[in-house]
Amino acid sequence: MIFVTGGTGLVGSHLLYRLTKEGNKVRVLCRDTSSKESVRKIFQFYSDNAESYYQNIEWFEGDLHDYFSLLDALNDVEQVYHCAAMVSFKPSDSKEMFSNNVDGTANLVNACIEMGTARFCFVSSIATLGDSPNGSPIDESTFWQNDDNHSVYSQSKFSSEMEVWRGTKEGLNAVIINPSVIIGPVELNRSTGQLFETIMKGTPFYTIGSTGFVDVRDVVEAMIKVCNSDVVNERFIVNGENIAYKDFFTMGAKEFNAKPPRFRAGRILTGIAWRLERLKYYILRVEPRFTKETARTSQHKSIYSNEKLQKLYPINYIPIEESIKNAARYIKA
DSSP, X not given: OEEEESTTSXXXXXXXXXXXXXXXXXXXXXXXXXXXXXXHHHHHHHOTTHHHHHTTEEEEEOOXXXXXXXXXXXXXXXXXXXXXXXXXXXXXGHHHHHIIIIIHHHHHHHHHHHHTOSEEEEEOOGGGSOOOTTSOOBXXXXXXXXXXXXXXXXXXXXXXXXXXXXXXXXXXXXXXXXXXXXXXXXXXXXXXXXXXXXXXXXXXXEOSOEEEEEEHHXXXXXXXXXXXXXXXXXXXXXOSEEEEHHHHHHHHHHHTTOOOOOEEOOHHHHHHHHHHHHHHHHHHOOOOSSOHHHHHHHTOBOOBOOHHHHHHSOOOOOOHHHHHHHXXXXXXX
């Protein structure tokens, strides 16, 4: 039996599709408020046999904060894919995000150790990696620096990773996946769906920054390959392409028939923008769409290396332009 958390999210739903399509029985942790329909939509998007695959899912109602429900959920489980995470850059979500991401991961790690689960795969993020001071590619050995430049989300994912590494010292057999920005079919109000929402509205401005992007199907491919391997207690960056934000938004605008960005926004303009967003939050309690952290990131050029994974378990990465087209087809439908 395979156990999955975060099954209704972007990565989780695609992982469920791949696992069930291959005939695996999968138990999925869910809350009573979880949107299972989003999983069915993803299945139907990719296959005419969606319902037959969907029947391989066993929904287990529980919560990462309920340790004893996790023990029940892990009964007869050999592999765990921990995809659940709260992603937010809103100031009001900070406490809840730390509780969900860090405490929830700690509970699951402890439960897996107690139940003797054979394999644990944790979906982390490139946000937990450090920065390269000389502009060279960032790899798995580039350590995270604890400073004020990290978002609360980044801090919560780093602390979550620490719980997994702590677990490996106590007998947990784990691997960690660090995907770059994940692109795929998703609802507009969730994760990278907000990027597509911005593109559809048409933004006239671009920044000079760049980062890594990867197709969600490639992330799932990497997860399954690594989890089924003999590798233990290692981490792997999963990155398809390093792309400038301007180029990404231009490709997106083409698919949604929107206006591409034309004017460069420098540090002064983005600095004004995030301060105005914060002021609006304090006065009107409107959650900011642009923060100090995202302003800094938008001006930063980051290059990520996928060499470690490619040497061990090569992946024929899907071009990001095709990833955007795939996501656009889903959103338009």
